[in-house]
Amino acid sequence: MASIHLQNIEKRYGGFVGVQNMSLEIADEEFLVLLGPSGCGKTTTMRMIAGLELPTGGKIVIGGEEMTEIDARDRDVAMVFQGYALYPNMSIYENIRFPLRMRGVPASEHDARIRQAADMVELGGFLDRKPGALSGGQRQRAALARAVVRQPQVFLMDEPLSNLDAKLRQSMRVQIKHMQRQLKVTTVYVTHDQIEAMTLADRIVIMNKGAIQQVGTPDQIYSDPANTFVAGFIGSPPMNLIEGTAQNGTFVAPGVTAPCPEYVRGKVTLGVRPEDCHVGGDNVQGMVYGVEPTGDTTYLTVLAGTKKIEVKAAREYRSDIDVPVAIHFDPAHLYFFGEDGQRIRGAA
Amino acid sequence: MRTDAPSVSANGVATATPKPAPRRRSPALRKAFPYLLLAPALVYLLVITLYPGIFAIYQSLFVVKFLNWEWAGLGNYSSILQDREFWAALGNTALIGAISLSLQTGIALAIAYFAYRDPFIRGWRIVYLMPMLFMPSAVAFIWKLAFNDGRVISDLLGRLGLIEGNMDWLGSIPLARMTLIVADVWQWTPFLFIIFVAALQGQDQEIEEAARLDGASWPSIFWNISLPMMRPVIVVAITLRGIDITTMFTNVFVMTQGTPGGATETMSYFIYRQGFRMFNFGYASAASVLMLVLTVIIAQTVVKRAFHSGKK
Incomplete structure (x- = not known):
């Protein structure tokens, strides 16, 4: 159990900056998710915490000890890999046992600890199988057991669910969260899947192009995005971002008018989530572009000018295309972003 | 619907591009086609491998004095099995081969272990490969010069x-065998090295990283994980090399001619001596057949066993 401090860490590959000047405090027992598109530096950040890559600048402190230059094998950190990384030549039992052997845990403790870890991930009946004889979900659980068995200070998980099918992913997600709460181990989890991030995290760190965009609880990230990148990345379908101009408390774009605070002026971007848009009213005058029923909701796409606006409509909403439609925005949930993409906030 | 009807485009206007008539092969040609494709390989196999093989088996049943063939049945085989020179040659081959192969495997694995993570490996791979690229007989002559005629090695030592003074490399049995082993190791270690490096580089890097985080040292990763994962590759490479070594001829022919006292006479050299020095063609053929059978049995067992236990 340990906290992690990243102080101004940086990773450069020649001229390319993988991670730039990143500082982050991860509390003891926290479940932190690094979220971002591929190539945003999230995996590099995790690999630096693991010690698989050395930062080109900055400091890494784990559990109060500086670890920046310490080799991966001497950090008390366990990692679950995207491709499971089980040892194909060993049985599951030997796989789980390997970290105990390598770290000099007395042999008399091995069996009990291995069985306990295997039971935790419901893999007790598969201990004598080789990894090749297991399904993807079972392999991932074996990898989890191998990480759990030695009771490390920190868990690192690098997209552990991305090779699984959707149904399995959901059940594994719950299992991982349950296990983390049970073991109370500080966990850093890398993913590009926002649903995983929202459901698992105590706090989410959104990264893009090697830099942190926003740090916050899932609720904060969702309801109070710091910039257009975060606003557009979180949510499914993502927030509508409409470019226009604001003047005297009114936002105007082709086919769109909306009220805005007095301090929002000039060229701005209006952000509004699909669930805060309703059919009817007078904020948008457009044409129906498409209707997608999904069972529990219906997504409506409205063409206003050249901009497509996503609306979460009532479940029974149906319409032909090219029919005029009006949309109303919930005025309490409108977000305005400046030309630099940053959120415009009032003086208050 | 008739397939040759004029196609109608989406806007309803008929376009007048007639479809070309489908080509048909004659049924005879269609039947013969697979055999035609196989023919070159089959002809090659028959001429280069199968015919000489069958001829050797046939010849091994005769006492052959040039054009005079006398039926001997299994006589050649029974005399070979009582021939002390044959058993000596078999022992020499096994001993020289085993030492040489172990050394090659060990050295190749060691170099591969240190080299495979090297990003420059691509650049200097060719340097490792050099010995393999020379003609075997030229290599044998170089070593003959180095050891015996030119005394280079004696001088260096x-x-x-x-x-x-000068070592008489052919004067003692162990030394004479050693010269053959050195020459073989020098030329053929690169073959194993290149295969082992490829196998190591092909291994999933995540597994190595996982082992690192599990607390394993580099030697321990190699021993516990990389090496077991390489097992099938190692077995195949050693089998190929083993077959090659069993038929070792050039070095013996050029460097030692089987001296001293037949201590470096390998199976191939024994067969050559019987066939082309003493002109016992039937006897030489019988020895060849025995050797072929032996090689096939050993290779089969080794490969089968390695892959079988690897799968469990």
Whole structure:
């Protein structure tokens, strides 16, 4: 159990900056998710915490000890890999046992600890199988057991669910969260899947192009995005971002008018989530572009000018295309972003 | 619907591009086609491998004095099995082969272990490969010069103060065998090295990283994980090399001619001597057949066993 401090860490590959000047405090027992598109530096950040890559600048402190230059094998950190990384030549039992052997845990403790870890991930009946004889979900659980068995200070998980099918992913997600709460181990989890991030995290760190965009609880990230990148990345379908101009408390774009605070002026971007848009009213005058029923909701796409606006409509909403439609925005949930993409906030 | 009807485009206007008539092959040609494709390989196999093989088996049943063939049944085989020179040659081959192969495997694995993570490996791979690219007989002559005729090695060892005067490399049985082993190791270690490096580089890097985080040292990763994962590759490579070594001829022919006292006479050299020095063609053929059978059995067992236990 340990906290992690990243102080101004940086990773450069020649001229390319993988991670730039990143500082982050991860509390003891926290479940932190690094979220971002591929190539945003999230995996590099995790690999630096693991010690698989050395930062080109900055400091890494784990559990109060500086670890920046310490080799991966001497950090008390366990990692679950995207491709499971089980040892194909060993049985599951030997796989789980390997970290105990390598770290000099007395042999008399091995069996009990291995069985306990295997039971935790419901893999007790598969201990004598080789990894090749297991399904993807079972392999991932074996990898989890191998990480759990030695009771490390920190868990690192690098997209552990991305090779699984959707149904399995959901059940594994719950299992991982349950296990983390049970073991109370500080966990850093890398993913590009926002649903995983929202459901698992105590706090989410959104990264893009090697830099942190926003740090916050899932609720904060969702309801109070710091910039257009975060606003557009979180949510499914993502927030509508409409470019226009604001003047005297009114936002105007082709086919769109909306009220805005007095301090929002000039060229701005209006952000509004699909669930805060309703059919009817007078904020948008457009044409129906498409209707997608999904069972529990219906997504409506409205063409206003050249901009497509996503609306979460009532479940029974149906319409032909090219029919005029009006949309109303919930005025309490409108977000305005400046030309630099940053959120415009009032003086208050 | 008729397939040759004019196609109608989406806007309803008929376009007048007639479809070309489908080509048909004659049924006879269609039947013969697979055999035609196989023919070159089959002809090659028959001429280069199968015919000489069958001829050798046939010849091994006769006492052959040039054009005079006398039926001997299994006579050649029974005399071979009582021939002390045959058993000596078999023992020499096994001993020289086993030492040489172990050394090659060990050295190749060691170099591969240190080299495979090297990003420059691509650049200097060719340097490792050089010995393999030379003609075997030329290599044999170089070593003959180095050891015996040119005394290069004696001179070097003398200057290092390890020996005095000239060593007579063919004067003692272990030394004479050693010269053959050195030459073989020098030329063929790169073959194993290149295969082992490829196998190591092909291994999933995540597994290595996982082992690192599990607390394993580099030697321990190699021993516990990389090496077991390489097992099938190692077995195949050693089998190929083993077959090659079993039929070792060039070095013996050029460097030692089987001296001293037949201590370096390998199976191939024994067969050559019987066939082309003593002109016992039937006898030589019988020895060849025995050797072929032996090689096939050993290779089969090794490969089968390695892959079988690897799968469990």
